[in-house]
Amino acid sequence: MDVRLINPFIDATLHVLETLASTKATPGKPYVKKDGVARGDVSGVIGLSGEARGTISVSFTEKCILAIVSKMFGDEIEELNDEIKDAVGEITNMISGQARQKLEKEGRSLKGAIPSVIVGKNHSISHITTQPIIAIPFSSELGDFTIEICIED
Amino acid sequence: MDMNINVLVVDDFATMRRIVKGVLKDLGFKNIIEADNGVSALKDLKTEDVGLILCDWNMPKMNGLELLKTVRSDEKFKDIPFIMVTAEGQKQNVVEAIKAGVSNYIVKPFTPETLKEKLEKVLG
Secondary structure, eight states: OOOGGHHHHHHHHHHHHHHHHOOOEOOOEEEEEOOBOOSEEEEEEEEEEESSSSEEEEEEHHHHHHHHHHHHHHHHOOOOOOHHHHHHHHHOOOOHHHHHHHHHHHTTOOOOOOOOOETTTTTTOOOOOSEEEEEEEETTEEEEEEEEEEOOO | OTTSEEEEOOSOOHHHHHHHHHHHHHHHEEEEEEEEHHHHHHHHHSSSSSOOOOOOOSOOSSSSHHHHHHHHHSHHHHTTEEEEESSSOHHHHHHHHHHTSSSSSEEESSHHHHHHHHHHHHHH
16 A cells, blocks of 8 residues: 555644544554454445545544534533444544545546444454555544545555 | 525534534524435425525535525525535635536535635625
8 A cells, every 4th residue: 555645644633633522642652453353443434536535534533532522512521322323424524535635636536435334342343355454543632533544555 | 794694504423414513603693404315405495584504515316505505596505605615625626616606615624714715705
């Protein structure tokens, strides 16, 4: 996978979290993920098509996403309910949109599908398996989350 | 800006409808109608006197661009200000929306200030 595809997704993630929840996150070192188990309790997954095909996902720990959505709504949310699922879908959608906008400026046009959301301890995420899955862990004052990128050139 | 108009917020994500609604209420808009796709929005347009549409792009059943084209081709609705509020910020999308007659375009995520600024441009 072309490593130049990674930075737009990191930048998009930081921008979306800061704008929606006034939260500054810090990206950790990207690594190649060898298994399909999500590094969080709730994940948003979105398919990409166009000049390249792939999937990206965003997995939040329960503590992290409850804190983020509570901050977005200005209202305490205490359980992984439908509001949280909906918010994760929209956050994933926005990260995808922001990153695709940046990629377009570099001459790569991608389309995003409608996101799906998976909830549960140790759930798995299905990517395009022929390409390595690049995972980037993030830490923030609200908790930890991980994005995964798997794109065919 | 006339705060008494009916504002139709169209988005398949309840999260985004809630955020937009919160900003609109903070700005002083009193009457906000919600729809989760273009088909529901058209039903609302037929029963309510809508003065502004804030609409997402990617939605099931009827997307935002299809709704915009339908609104602009209908004699009764064609002059309603229509702001696209979407994660689709690619040039091609913006150009397509402008060709279809969009009044303004906001890329998600946005700050309350951005929404306010676009509303002032569209509503005066």
